[in-house]
Amino acid sequence: MSSSSVKEKFQVSPFFVFFLINANQVGVGILNFQTNLVRTINNDGWIAILIAGASVNLMIFLIYFLFKKAPTDEFSDITQSVFGKWLGQFINILYILYFSSLSLIVLVHYMDVIHVWLFKEIPGLLFASVLLILVYYIHTGGFRTIAGWAFFSIVLTYWMTFICFYVMKYSHIRFMFPMFDHSFSQLMMGVKDASLSMFGFGTLLVYYPFIKKAQTSQKFAHMGVLLTTCLNLLVFLVSIAYYSSAQLELTKWPTLTLTSIVKLPFIQRFEFIEVSLWLLLIVPNIAIPLWAASRMAKQVFHTSQRTTLIVLSLLILVMFSFFIRATSFETFNKWVEYSGYILIYGLIACMIIGLLLKKRWVKKRA
């Protein structure tokens, strides 16, 4: 493909991909991914994080490869050209549901954090509505505004990594050892858990045409994933040195509980600042997948993006009122995780194979 299907005035510079990928990967996952990881492979989790980071990088490579080989840069058209019209549209709808579920999960999870750490009385539905209005407002500015949010959410929150260095005073290296104490199958389970906190890069499929000279942005995408991997690695290593594994398994949000040891001269309890500031990271985590879902819905149903956005937001609100404080949310979460493996990891690989086969077939006929 040569030129993009999106007008240049709506596009963002290639380096924004770095922020978009990173902002979409770092969200609520980093608050509690240690708990599951430690349950499966204890202190060897860092190996799993490295492998998961490598696999995400591979996926980024495959996504760029897919767009390079595809006749168009609109993802919903690629699925149709590979799987045919009806199956393609069905798969597009699955992607729409998947992306909306990502926003929903972030919303429910963050609401839970707010309820436990800050305000237990606040009505969840009201808060979610306000957040979604904010997201809608961001969406009215177009994709460029979303990219701007991604940029600011990173610039304004990354200084909080100082917490990791602060708590090193209370950490013991000996909790990290012995290393390499797990079997290969356990390690693979760990990779599964570790890659969960790195999901979200899949929206790249949808905003790809919004990147100027998109193929040149690949290195920024890899850098974004690298930063996420490093951040997860740092948080994980600090967590296992700070907690004993039994304590880590008990803790719901290890990253927040870790913060409660921080005492600064001007503020005694830093974790409340952290939870509030986390909203900055949460907003792009809701906005980007929701934007991706609404854009795909626009193409599938041939309506305006405004309509699809409002419909999907309302759908999210309804689902939110079902899931807030419901145990079925865990099951839903699991389902979305699995569908993430199928839709992002599995289908992309399938589509590349399908695309290459189709090309060869067309060539042979000609």
Add this chain to the structure above:
Amino acid sequence: MYDHWAAAEKKVGEKTSMKHSILICLMLLSLFLTSCAQPRLLDELSISQAAGFDLLEDGEMKGFFVFPVFKSEEQGSYQIVSAKSNTISNIQFLVSEKSPFPVVMGQVLVILISEKLAKEVGMIDLMNYIYRDPIIGSRQVFAIVDGEVEDLLHTKMNQTNLNIGVYLSDLLAQNMRNGNQPVTNQHIFMNQMMAKGVDAYLPYIKNTSNSIKVSGVALFDQEKMVGHIPGEDTFTFKAMIENHKNGIYEFRFNDKKKTHVVIENIKSHVSYHIKPTENLSKKPHITIDIKLKGELKEFMKSKKIDTPSILQHVEKEVEKRVAQQGRDLVQSFKKQKIDPLGLGLRYRSKDKAMTPEKWQKLYPDADVQVNCHMNIVQTGVSQ
């Protein structure tokens, strides 16, 4: 670069601006969300600065909360409110019933537990409550009280205008920083209590007439207290646990005059040398090396330190005594089946074949050597 924005705005015109104003109004409405949250004004809360728990005869707990009382003419006055119940949350609630404002524990600096409670009931319920509540941070200090918490909190101290909560917090912090008390707080205690292969310790305090003093280190077997280290041994214990920069060690030199010698520690460093054995067949060998760099503070009865050989004698004597104390401590830990030094964890970090269950079996037979190397680097300004 921004031309297209201006152009877009002109084109869409009033319709968009109206939509935008509706959106902005909606977002401004979110300010009303603040009324959903319960306001917590500082002077409408009873902010507890210390809490304490006693075990009563009938198995119930008696809880004490210390609140500062602000008076313009007098500093540091406080009030102690108590209640009896089976659970901490209920004690907090019952105390709230006696208080004009809701009791909050966000600023609790010290939590005192009576020895009886720590020995008979254990800490697990208390820690469960404290760890679960996000309002409570992880920095407050725990202390085990020799006797009743009630008596200790009601000690009338001379000449202090500090609230008893702040006083105790300062007392413990000071002793951890400058004295022989190993550093601990809620996080460290919780960590040690939960971890396999290491057991927890807490400061052990008691009240004497008109004062409160730190008299040793309370030792735990998982969540229950099993005994304590007397004050004389805390220097060695702290030296084995962590590297520190203060602490006083006093002993009696065995020369003719039985001189009292006092050494101040300037810097101590401890290292554990573990040689894993093949398949854990033999008993594990662990060597604990303590390096002390100290200053001679007092050398009573003797006229002066004229020959360097005296200093060497003192060094040798300290080395011998600290090593012996260390060995005795380890021996007593083995007898009580506790592991406050974290030997099990240290061993496991070297050898993955070791599991906590295997360590339980091997620990009593483990060969633990304690060596000490003392170096007196200065003797003050007098000769």
